[in-house]
Amino acid sequence: xxxxxxxxxxxxxxxxxxxxxxxxxxxxxxxxxxxxxxxxxxxxxxxxxxxxxxxxxxxxxxxxxxxxxxxxxxxxxxxxxxxxxxxxxxxxxxxxxxxxxxxxxxxxxxxxxxxxxxxxxxxxxxxx
Numbered sequence: 001x002x003x004x005x006x007x008x009x010x011x012x013x014x015x016x017x018x019x020x021x022x023x024x025x026x027x028x029x030x031x032x033x034x035x036x037x038x039x040x041x042x043x044x045x046x047x048x049x050x051x052x053x054x055x056x057x058x059x060x061x062x063x064x065x066x067x068x069x070x071x072x073x074x075x076x077x078x079x080x081x082x083x084x085x086x087x088x089x090x091x092x093x094x095x096x097x098x099x100x101x102x103x104x105x106x107x108x109x110x111x112x113x114x115x116x117x118x119x120x121x122x123x124x125x126x127x128x
Contacts, residue, residue: 017068018051021111024118030054030062039092048092052111060105063093065124068113077112078121090127 022032033055039048052064065085067077089108097103110124 013068014066017111017113018066020113020118021064021066021120022052022054024120025052025054025062025064025111028120029057033061037092037096039095048088048095050089050092050096053096055104058105060107061097062107062109063089063096064109064111065089066111066113070115077114078110078119078124081110081124086125093127 018035022035026032031054032052034053035051037050037053050063051066052062054062054064056062065081067080069077069080086108093106093108097106106127107123108125108127110121112119112121
């Protein structure tokens with residue numbers, strides 16, 4: 001399993017996976033805009049967080065969900081981005097976009113980290 005030395009909490013593992021995903025995407029030419037954008041307050045904000053927000057060279061804003069799993073049992077990391085999670089990500093992205101004066105093209109990607117390997121799925125789901 002992907003773990004930093006001496007760090008084994010779920011939060012630490014998630015943070016490490018996000019760092020690995022961010023570095024990988026930046027090597028691919030994306031520019032990090034923000035990490036861990038969260039909706040504030042209220043029961044409807046539960047789980048409404050965008051792990052990474054990056055920008056492609058063409059200006060596309062990329063909202064990235066990072067999932068980490070030790071292995072592919074139970075469908076693996078990609079399968080864990082279920083419809084309810086997708087809806088929460090879309091809601092957080094809509095909130096994020098309200099801050100911008102001009103709406104750029106956007107997409108939702110998923111980065112799965114399994115056994116230390118990074119798998120990047122572009123346009124993994126739509127906002128519809």
